[in-house]
Amino acid sequence: MSGVLIIAEHRRGELRPVTLELVTAAQAAKQGSSGKVTVAVIAADPQKFVPALGVPGIDEILTVKVAAPEFEPDTYEAVVKALIEERQPALVLIPHSIDSFGYAAAVAAKGRYGFATDVFRFEYQDDGLVATRGGYGQKVNVEVDFPGKDTVVLALRANMFKPPEGAASPTVVDFPAPPAKSRVTGREFIEMSSADDVDMTAAEFILAIGRGIGEESNVAQFKELAETVGATLGCSRPIADAGWLPKSRQVGQSGKTASSCKLYVAMGISGAIQHLAGMKHVSTIVAVNADAGASIFSIAKYGIVGDIFEISAALREHF
Numbered sequence: 472m473s474g475v476l477i478i479a480e481h482r483r484g485e486l487r488p489v490t491l492e493l494v495t496a497a498q499a500a501k502q503g504s505s506g507k508v509t510v511a512v513i514a515a516d517p518q519k520f521v522p523a524l525g526v527p528g529i530d531e532i533l534t535v536k537v538a539a540p541e542f543e544p545d546t547y548e549a550v551v552k553a554l555i556e557e558r559q560p561a562l563v564l565i566p567h568s569i570d571s572f573g574y575a576a577a578v579a580a581k582g583r584y585g586f587a588t589d590v591f592r593f594e595y596q597d598d599g600l601v602a603t604r605g606g607y608g609q610k611v612n613v614e615v616d617f618p619g620k621d622t623v624v625l626a627l628r629a630n631m632f633k634p635p636e637g638a639a640s641p642t643v644v645d646f647p648a649p650p651a652k653s654r655v656t657g658r659e660f661i662e663m664s665s666a667d668d669v670d671m672t673a674a675e676f677i678l679a680i681g682r683g684i685g686e687e688s689n690v691a692q693f694k695e696l697a698e699t700v701g702a703t704l705g706c707s708r709p710i711a712d713a714g715w716l717p718k719s720r721q722v723g724q725s726g727k728t729a730s731s732c733k734l735y736v737a738m739g740i741s742g743a744i745q746h747l748a749g750m751k752h753v754s755t756i757v758a759v760n761a762d763a764g765a766s767i768f769s770i771a772k773y774g775i776v777g778d779i780f781e782i783s784a785a786l787r788e789h790f
Contacts, residue, residue, distance in 0.1 A: 474506025476560035478551055479524070480570055481514060482542070483660060486523040489566040489627075491634035494528040496627055499594070500562050507531055509558065511646065513550050515540045521643055526634070529641040537648045541657050544573030549651035551578050555622060557646075562600070567626040579624045585617030588626040630672055630728035633752055669719055671705055676734045679705035679722055681746075683739020683760065683779055687715045693738065696783050699790045702736065705729075707746045723749040738779045742767030 475497040480487040490510070497508045507530035512520045517534035524532050533554070539546050551574060555563060565571045567589050579586035585600070593602040599616060600623055606613035617623045671677070678697040684690065690710075697704040704720060711721035722729055723746040729735055735753040740746060742758070742765055750756060750770070758771035759782050768774045775782060 474558070474560045474562075475500050475508045476554060476558055476563045477508065477510045478547075478554075478563065478565045478571075479510050479512045479520065480542075480566045480568060481512070481520060484519070486520050487566065487568075488634065489568070489629040490524075491526060492629065492632040493564045493566065493627060494526060494635055495632040496593075497562075497564060498528055500564070506561070509533060509560070510641075511535055511550075511554055513537055513547060513648070525638055525640060527637050527639045528635045529639065531642045531644060533644055533646040535646045535648050537651075539653065539657070541660060542570045542573070543653055543655065543657065544570075545653045545655070546648070546651045548574040548577050549649050551575075552582065553649045554646065555582060555584070560622060563622065563624040565624065565626050567628050571626050575624060575626055582622070583620075585620035585623035586625075587615045587617075587623075589628055590625045591628045591631045593625060630730040631751075633730070669703060671703065671720065671722060672728060672730045674703035674705070674729065675731055676700075676702045677705045677722065677729055677732050678702035678736045678738065679707065679740060680710060680716075680738050680779075681707040681740030682709045683741075684710070687713065689780075690715050692780075692783060696787055699787055702734075707740050707743070722746065729753050737767050737771070738783070740767055741765045742769070 477493045477497060479490045494508065508528060509531040510524055510529050511533040513535045514520065515537060517536055521532055535550050537546050565575055576586065587602045587604055589604045590602045591604065593600060602615045602625055603612050604615065678700065680693045684693065694704050705722045706716045706720050708721055708723055710716050711718045728749045730752050732753045734755050735750055736757045738759045747770060756771045757773045758767040759775045759777065759779050760767060761776065761778055763776045
């Protein structure tokens with residue numbers, strides 16, 4: 472068994488960005504398994520997604536034509552099962568999403584494959600593949616291995632890998648869909664309104680606050696500061712857990728990844744590993760903390776050891 476199989480995800484005629492993130496993840500996987508990277512597109516018109524998949528890192532695109540116009544779990548389960556049996560991949564990568572919840576566990580259980588969800592990191596070690604996911608409400612990181620499993624299915628968390636850049640021309644091959652009896656019928660697609668008050672993944676400039684602000688009453692001045700400097704206000708987990716800011720503002724392993732952020736100003740954030748995971752793609756990090764030994768300084772491009780309230784006041788005066 473060799474190679475990496477990626478199951479593409481699309482919605483309402485558009486390829487979801489997480490699919491290309493899986494391509495980058497697959498490059499790391501190739502270090503531990505020989506073979507090519509194959510992306511399978513399961514759709515009523517799979518050819519329409521081929522241009523979006525013309526990126527470096529993909530060796531082959533499998534187009535699988537099915538009757539269902541949108542995601543249908545029984546169809547996906549049958550197709551993915553057939554793909555694995557035919558191609559014998561060492562690793563299958565899928566998004567950790569509401570769609571994959573509908574078929575991935577069934578495929579892994581029936582095929583007796585290795586399986587882990589909500590994975591944000593993985594690597595090949597001497598004893599085989601090791602995947603890392605959160606546990607106990609994201610308070611700890613759990614390493615999972617898969618002894619005796621020739622094929623492993625990993626559902627990867629979105630916004631953890633940067634999609635590849637550039638253009639390429641992968642080989643395109645048709646794959647016949649096996650028969651599948653659907654137990655559901657789709658009637659219409661209803662876009663649910665989001666409870667999030669902001670999309671942190673799209674913010675280019677984030678000013679984030681942490682435990683160092685001390686009290687909830689101090690949130691207002693940093694919200695004002697963020698508006699003044701043109702930043703999106705974010706926070707670390709303690710602030711969101713306390714209800715001082717909505718969970719949608721939380722940056723970190725159990726929150727949002729600052730995937731589009733170019734400038735991240737962290738004020739009063741110590742830099743726990745869970746928070747640092749949400750900043751891995753940020754090009755410029757500025758840290759302000761009274762503790763010179765804070766972990767945040769280890770990844771910051773610029774660091775200020777000082778009182779965040781004094782720095783905040785100085786910035787407001789400047790602007």
